[in-house]
Amino acid sequence: GPTVAFAGVTKSYGATIAVDAVTLDIAGGSFVALVGASGSGKSTLLKMVNRLIEPSAGRITIAGEDVTTTEPHALRRRIGYVFQNIGLFPHMTVAENIAIGLRLAGTTINGRVAELLALVDLPADVATRLPDALSGGQRQRVGVARALATQPGLMLMDEPFGALDPVTRDQLGVAILALHDALGLTTIMVTHDMAEALLLADRVLVMERGRIVADATPRELLAGE
Numbered sequence: 277g278p279t280v281a282f283a284g285v286t287k288s289y290g291a292t293i294a295v296d297a298v299t300l301d302i303a304g305g306s307f308v309a310l311v312g313a314s315g316s317g318k319s320t321l322l323k324m325v326n327r328l329i330e331p332s333a334g335r336i337t338i339a340g341e342d343v344t345t346t347e348p349h350a351l352r353r354r355i356g357y358v359f360q361n362i363g364l365f366p367h368m369t370v371a372e373n374i375a376i377g378l379r380l381a382g383t384t385i386n387g388r389v390a391e392l393l394a395l396v397d398l399p400a401d402v403a404t405r406l407p408d409a410l411s412g413g414q415r416q417r418v419g420v421a422r423a424l425a426t427q428p429g430l431m432l433m434d435e436p437f438g439a440l441d442p443v444t445r446d447q448l449g450v451a452i453l454a455l456h457d458a459l460g461l462t463t464i465m466v467t468h469d470m471a472e473a474l475l476l477a478d479r480v481l482v483m484e485r486g487r488i489v490a491d492a493t494p495r496e497l498l499a500g501e
């Protein structure tokens with residue numbers, strides 16, 4: 277996956293500074309966790325990468341290219357995005373939900389959907405079901421499959437395990453890590469759960485009041501405690 281760089285990135289809402297002059301380089305292919313209390317600015321920092329939020333100041337580049345020079349829809353085809361309560365359309369089948377970002381002929385789509393379901397370890401027969409007929413963990417896997425449909429090199433995840441029970445959470449964590457490795461993705465994951473960050477990421481950034489106050493590997497963090 278591509279490198280991602282933040283240079284003096286700030287986002288303010290009136291008097292609230294959600295992200296405060298963050299400068300940061302994320303190496304291509306790394307798995308970075310953004311950890312911190314609620315309101316520390318994690319989601320805001322993440323959503324500026326795919327332009328769901330525009331910075332008040334500063335610059336974000338992906339593989340050296342300024343995100344503001346890329347049209348948002350084109351940008352989002354290159355960036356997978358997974359969030360809590362994944363927002364599958366309830367009246368559309370799993371296959372239709374996964375294929376929503378694809379612009380392919382119907383027959384080609386069926387093959388691609390089958391590949392994507394296999395990638396996230398879901399049985400092929402869920403393709404024709406509605407999201408309500410799946411478990412929470414299965415729905416979240418469909419969300420991951422949808423995020424991977426356009427073969428992005430960069431994956432953004434905002435509390436991807438938020439609503440899941442501990443066992444399902446662990447299983448999905450293992451699956452996401454395997455996909456990260458197999459596809460060579462650059463992954464940035466927001467979580468309030470340090471244990472999850474230590475388990476999955478190879479670099480942990482701790483945010484507090486819009487700033488990055490710690491930047492270390494899980495090994496370093498564990499040794500320091």
Ligand code: ADP
Pocket residue numbers: 289292293294295312313314315316317318319320321
């Ligand atoms: P986190 O993801 O760490 O919980 P957020 O990035 O959601 O934090 O929020 C950071 C700060 O910005 C918080 O103080 C939050 O209240 C504020 N904030 C976020 N979005 C908005 C918004 N749309 N309008 C006003 N304030 C916002």
Ligand code: ADP
Pocket residue numbers: 326328352353355356357362363
């Ligand atoms: P809001 O901020 O209004 O709650 P969301 O950020 O949840 O909106 O996004 C709304 C919908 O847009 C999502 O359900 C998702 O399907 C789609 N979407 C948002 N961001 C992306 C993205 N980066 N790539 C693909 N689809 C996206």
